[in-house]
Amino acid sequence: MCKPANIFFLFGVLIFASCKVDPKIIEPLPVSGLVEVVPEGWPLPKYTFSVNTLSEEKFALGRALFYEPMLSADNSVSCGSCHQQFAAFANADHAVSHGINDLVGTRNSPGIFNLAWHPYFMHDGGINHIEVQPLGPITNTLEMGADINPVIVKLQASSRYRDLFKKAYGSDTVNTQKMFRAMAQFMGLMYSYNSKYDYYKRQENNETLSDAELRGYNLFISKCSSCHTEPLFSDFAFRNNGLPVNVFVKDSGRAHITGLPGDRYKFKTPSLRNIAKTAPYMHDGRFTTLQQCLDHYTKGVTNLTNLDPLLQNNGLQLSANDKQDIIAFLQTLTDYKFLGDKRFSDPNF
Amino acid sequence: MKNIIKFISIILLTVFISCKKDTKDPEPVPEPMPVTPTSGTLKIEFEHMFDTVEFNLGQNYKTANGDTVKANMLKYYISNIVLTKNDNTTYADPNGYHLLDVSDPASTILDIPNIPIGSYKSLSFILGVDSASNCSGAQTGALDPAKGMFWNWSTGYIMFKLEGTSPQSGSSTKTLTYHAGGFGGANKVQRNFNFNFATTTSNITGNNSPYIHLSVDVNEFFKNPATINVATQYFLMSAGATAKMYADNYADMINFEHVHN
Structure with a gap:
């Protein structure tokens, strides 16, 4: 249906090649001179900035908008409310998103990083492009609850935003395209590829994994990686991982988008990067610890409609020690440089 | 000279x-x-009808099923307009996408500028927005999501939007809500129209004000091949087989009337 742009192949290759020679390029991006990065060994991203030319000013506008409560109906909720940097831009301690008027959503707020590689967005994959993704939560009545036109009016009326738009685009006229492309720069440049695991894989900093972490990695490769595929730790497929259906929400997942019975209760495989920081877990945030997640895969898989073939026959077979090792490995996927990168923090503080 | x-x-x-x-x-x-003109502007006028009478928002009409319907909104996209000359060369409208809104009469007359002079024998276009523009992120102009013709939760344009009321509507508020979308594969609701002007060509001389007059029969949305019964069929807001059924109905709603040179 949609063909991913591949015209930046050469560009990607150049970056990729330069990654190999110059390890500095994989340091956190400098504050000035925003660049696209394809970390060593990664596929080319789906989203490049070919049409949406990168600039400091657009990035700054996108950053301001990401943390802007005016994007919600009553100026109380910003994107950053449910996407917190210390939680890898997931929402700490919230099973599901908490919107305007104390309304409660139906799904867990996912972490935000490496979005340029995502073929689609949301747990059900309903949104097909990073630039139109913000429309989902902004207009969701349980989240930011806004209509887009009043949001444009509010931004247009703000001298701060007129200034930011003018700096970014040369004109202070606000429109959705300028707004969403700026946000796509801010979110699209949230690269996370500097975890302990990454240093180990790239053989940098003399990084080593402990025995437990290595055992966990090997178990991960044999038990988990067919869905949580390296290096992004997701295959981006839609799968039913055997969670019992929440009878109050009855979230049909991917079927909500496709209308196909074969997609019922399937959700997009989430990345496991930064997983130690993005609790609670699963599409509805029903588990609070990684231990609970692994226990689900060994003891809790429910054989309902469309259970993923890889989880048939009672899920995964893992001993208690195996689980401890896998959790030790998952902890190596935390990218502390990303979590502390000032360029992505709230500019108002 | x-x-x-x-x-x-x-x-x-x-x-x-x-x-x-x-x-x-x-x-x-x-x-x-x-200057000898090398190009001219053509107007394409969409006149909205209900069967044989003029269609207006806020007026009652009787559908094929016998339901009384009153529309308060009718909007749809026309895109990819192509004109074909007698010598089979073609001219594609560079503006691409037009949002027709019956509440705004000016939007129902499309200006196609810079058409090379010559005699044109046919016109084709798509009702809807092609697949590529449904996959290209934040668009502007007629395709700006702020136009209210864009699904935020399941990306894609609403190609055709008809809202209104009917005493026969099965909805508790007696409303009718039809948002037809779905841009790819089996769910496609774009429909192609191709009109040959028969005996008269549309002559672009650069010195004339030619227009092509089309009629749009809104009742076709409610019939042929599927006769719509608003008691049960009063709501559409997603892509899929139902949207496709409505699209098959509106696939013949636009007709060629005549050419003015």
């Missing part, structure tokens, strides 16, 4: 001189050339 040049030159010179006030060194007057 030379006389015309002289005549125009003299007039322009006179105008120039008479306007001159303090300028000391009048620039030489550019030689005006009589």
Whole structure:
């Protein structure tokens, strides 16, 4: 249906090649001179900035908008409310998103990083492009609850935003395209590829994994990686991982988008990067610890409609020690440089 | 021809001189050339009907099923307009996408500029927005999501939007809500239209104001092949088989009437 742009192949290759020679390029991006990065060994991203030319000013506008409560109906909720940097831009301690008027959503707020590689967005994959993704939560009545036109009016009326738009685009006229492309720069440049695991894989900093972490990695490769595929730790497929259906929400997942019975209760495989920081877990945030997640895969898989073939026959077979090792490995996927990168923090503080 | 040049030159010179006030060194007057137009503008007018009578928002009409319907909104996209000359060369409208809104009469007459002069024998376009533009992120102009013709939760344009009321509607509020979308594969609701002008060609001379008159029969949305019964069929807000059924209905709602040169 949609063909991913591949015209930046050469560009990607150049970056990729330069990654190999110059390890500095994989340091956190400098504050000035925003660049696209394809970390060593990664596929080319789906989203490049070919049409949406990168600039400091657009990035700054996108950053301001990401943390802007005016994007919600009553100026109380910003994107950053449910996407917190210390939680890898997931929402700490919230099973599901908490919107305007104390309304409660139906799904867990996912972490935000490496979005340029995502073929689609949301747990059900309903949104097909990073630039139109913000429309989902902004207009969701349980989240930011806004209509887009009043949001444009509010931004247009703000001298701060007129200034930011003018700096970014040369004109202070606000429109959705300028707004969403700026946000796509801010979110699209949230690269996370500097975890302990990454240093180990790239053989940098003399990084080593402990025995437990290595055992966990090997178990991960044999038990988990067919869905949580390296290096992004997701295959981006839609799968039913055997969670019992929440009878109050009855979230049909991917079927909500496709209308196909074969997609019922399937959700997009989430990345496991930064997983130690993005609790609670699963599409509805029903588990609070990684231990609970692994226990689900060994003891809790429910054989309902469309259970993923890889989880048939009672899920995964893992001993208690195996689980401890896998959790030790998952902890190596935390990218502390990303979590502390000032360029992505709230500019108002 | 030379006389015309002289005549125009003299007039322009006179105008120039008479306007001159303090300028000391009048620039030489550019030689005006009589220009043979190489292109012209065509208007395509969409006249909305219900069967044989004029269609207006806020008025009652009887559908094929016998339901009384009153629309308060009718909007749809027309895109990829292509004109074909007698020699089979074609001209594609560079503006691409037009959002027709019956509440805004100006939007129902499309201006297609810069058409090379010549005699045109046919017109084709898509009702809806092609797949590529449904996958290209944040668009602007007629495709700006702020136009209210875009699904935020399941990306894609609403190609055709009809809202209104009916005493027979099965909805508790007696409303009718039809948002048809779905851009790819089995769910496609874009429909192609292709009109041959038969005996009269549309002549673009650059000096005329030609237009093509099309009629849009809103009742076709409610019939042929599927006769819509608003008691049960009063709501559509997603892509899929139901949207496709409505699209098959509106696939023949636009008809060619005549050409004016």
